[in-house]
Amino acid sequence: MLSILAAVLGFVAVAGFGLALAGQSPGQARVAKRAQAIVGRENRETKSRRGAVSAQDQRRKQILQSLKEEDRQKKKASLSISARLQQAGLSINTRTFWIISAGLGLTVFLMAMLLGQAAYVGLGLGFAAGFGLPRWVVGMLAQRRIKKFVESFPDAMDIIVRGIKSGLPVNDSLRVIGAEAPEPLAGEFKRMVENTGMGVSIDQAVERMYERMPAQEVRFFGIVLGIQQKTGGNLAEALGNLSTVIRARKLMREKIKALSGEAVASAFIIGSLPPGVMIVISVLSPTYMSPLFTDPRGRIILGGGALLMALGVFVMRRMINFRI
Structure with a gap:
């Protein structure tokens, strides 16, 4: 009995060893190859998806970087003397501004010398009066003019909305603002109408307005017009919503000022x-x-x-x- 059991176990061991050496059956081999092909295809698809996602992320980063660089350049340009003079509504050029500044600084220096002050005190006072005081005055005038423009800007949006609803083209509505609105709103929209009449697109005209009036409300206005031109839609409704948002920003600003x-x-x-x-x-x-x-x-x-x-x-x- 023991010899029979030992023989059976030996046969099973030899058969298993033989199957292990012989490998898989043809059907199992085909299944294995198919599974490997599916896994390989999934790996390639996964790699392609990862490559596409990484390319999109890289492109998004490049776009954000370019937008930041453009905003930095625009901000730097808006802080220049020529831009400040335009924002303040002054008709003098940069050369005249520097001549006036130099004359003011020299006058203050000579007055300090006549009053018996030390040379370094006179130089300090002359530098502050010639370099700091005119820039401060121009900056204050520019901020006051921009603030007045922003306060009247929602009324301009309402005029455009009513004009569009009554059947007027956008250029005619802009012309009405230039003729009826108070300054500095009227002057800026007159320049915008003149630019569009000379063949400049509305986007470029709004961009030039933003250079003269660097306010976020003007940028919002340009974005709404640009999106409407590219995708279509109800411009009156979009400008009405923009007017509501601008008024809400004004109320929030006044509330923060009070607090x-x-x-x-x-x-x-x-x-x-x-x-x-x-x-x-x-x-x-x-x-x-x-x-x-x-x-x-x-x-x-x-x-x-x-x-x-x-x-x-x-x-x-x-x-x-x-x-x-």
Whole structure:
């Protein structure tokens, strides 16, 4: 009995070893090859999908990089003197501006010398008056004009919407804004109508308007017009929604201004208190403050205090400056 069992086990072992050496059957081989082909095809499809996704990501990154570079160049161009003069609505050119600045700086320097101030004090005052004061005045005028333009811009959108609904073309609606709207809105739309009359497309005309008026509302207006020209759609409805959004931005801006009014007043008081106290003491007791201007140590203290005050004003300005 044991010998029979040992023989059976030996036969099974030899048969299994033989099958292992002989390999798979033809049907199993075909199944294995088919499975390998399917797996290989899936791997190739997966690699192709990954390659397509990576190419799309690379293209998206390139587009974002180009847009950032374009925005940086536009922002740099909008901060130039010639752009600032256009934004302020001044008719002088860059050369005249620099001549006026140089004359103002030289006048302040000569006045400081006549009053008996030191040479470096006169140079500092002349540099501030010739380089800083005119740029500050032009920047203030430009910001005031842009703000006035943005406040009237939703009314212009409403005029275009009503004109389109009544059957007027877009150019005629723009012409109505140039004739009826207040300045500076009327002047900018007049230039836009003149540009389109000379063969310039509306997109390029809006781009030129944005160079003269670098406000986000103008960019939104150009985007709406560009999308409508390429894809079609109801322009009146799109401009009506844009007018609503611009008014909502204005309300949000005014709300933030009201909420931050206390912080702005505190920053103004804190920033103006030290120089105000120094001026009052200098008028009431000149001998008490004279060592700060005559003694070298006092001048060092004045320089350090001015540096710290400028740093504090800059930090407070960044804290209370909200952009929407």
